[in-house]
Amino acid sequence: MVRGKTQMKRIENPTSRQVTFSKRRNGLMKKAFELSILCDVEVALIVFSPRGRLYEFASSSILETIERYCSHSRNNNTSTPSESVENTQHLKEEAKNMMKKIDLLETSKRKLLGEGLGSCSIDELQKIEQQLDKSIAKIRAKKTQVYREHIDQLKEKEKAIVAENVRLSEKYGNYSSQQARKPYADYISLSSDVETELFIGLPDTRTRNMSH
Template sequence: MVRGKTQMRRIENNTSRQVTFSKRRNGLLKKAFELSVLCDAEVALIIFSPRGKLFEFASSSMQQTIERYRRHTKDNETNKPIEQNLQHLKTESANMLKTLEDLEISRRKLLGENLGSCTLEELQEIEQQLQKSVSIIRARKTQIFRDQIEQLKEKEKALAAENEKLCEKCGTKSWKRLSEQEDNVPYDESSPSSDVETELFIGLPEGRTRRIVQLN
């Protein structure tokens, strides 16, 4: 009589479940022993019954096998983050390389290179970007000029103040005060400095007479 295939589900009958546990436990222990002998493998088997009873088999020493298992698991846990980090770095490197390639293509297009494959929309977008960049550059240039002018004005004021101090120490008037005084002096026609002598030539070039006329 051919035995049917057993369904993998919990046996509801307590007696049948206990009988099945005893049979399969003994078979599992036997297979573990055969595996250790035939293949020279280090085998450790631990079984707890439904009532909490312990059954175990170890080809050498259960404690040594457990310690070996812990060391192996610890090494795997240590190596696993390293592998994950390496994979993450590879992914980041690939993304950065792709970004650099895209930036290089964009840079060449802004320089007017490799425009043959661009559509009309892409060309319009590049044109708008260039116009925006030019506006920003001009605004910055104007601001720099204004800052330089303000610095020169401040420097001029500082030099003028320093000149005033030096003139006060030397007992002379500064060029600024002299200029203001000259502008405020009225013109005096009777002043000797108003007399101007001019040379007046009369006649043809061969026989012209030289006369000195004094203007008062």
């Protein structure tokens, strides 16, 4: 049976919430224990239930692990105010440079679209023209490539159609020739079975012969 994906929000049903808490808590404890054994790391886990009950796991001493964590946090937060100001100034400078680059790109884009060219010098206009020529050359080359690929596909389809026509001609051409010969043979056979009265001579002679 496929398990559905659990939506990450608070479980409203108290019974379901308690059952889920128990299962997930035990699984979390198990994973913490496995991580400490397999990777030889120091792990401390603290969980408080909705009713305030404490659940904890520690690979050594949970108090020592907490003290180690606090000491590590203090050592990483010992930067002086001057360093913080320098970092802030550096971030502001980077943001200002990024805004300048964005403005230059927007201006260049507008000029390539033919907008805001009144303030451009001859050299700038020539550079824009060269950029457009290069872009047009690339577009035409890509267009030619697409056309060639399309033509090659059509040629392959044409070959397939011609081959199919040849096959059908060979198949039904023999059948048509056999059907054409058959009526002629039937006509010859029918003509040989028909009796005809043929008389050559004058009409009165023909009458006398018929009276006899």
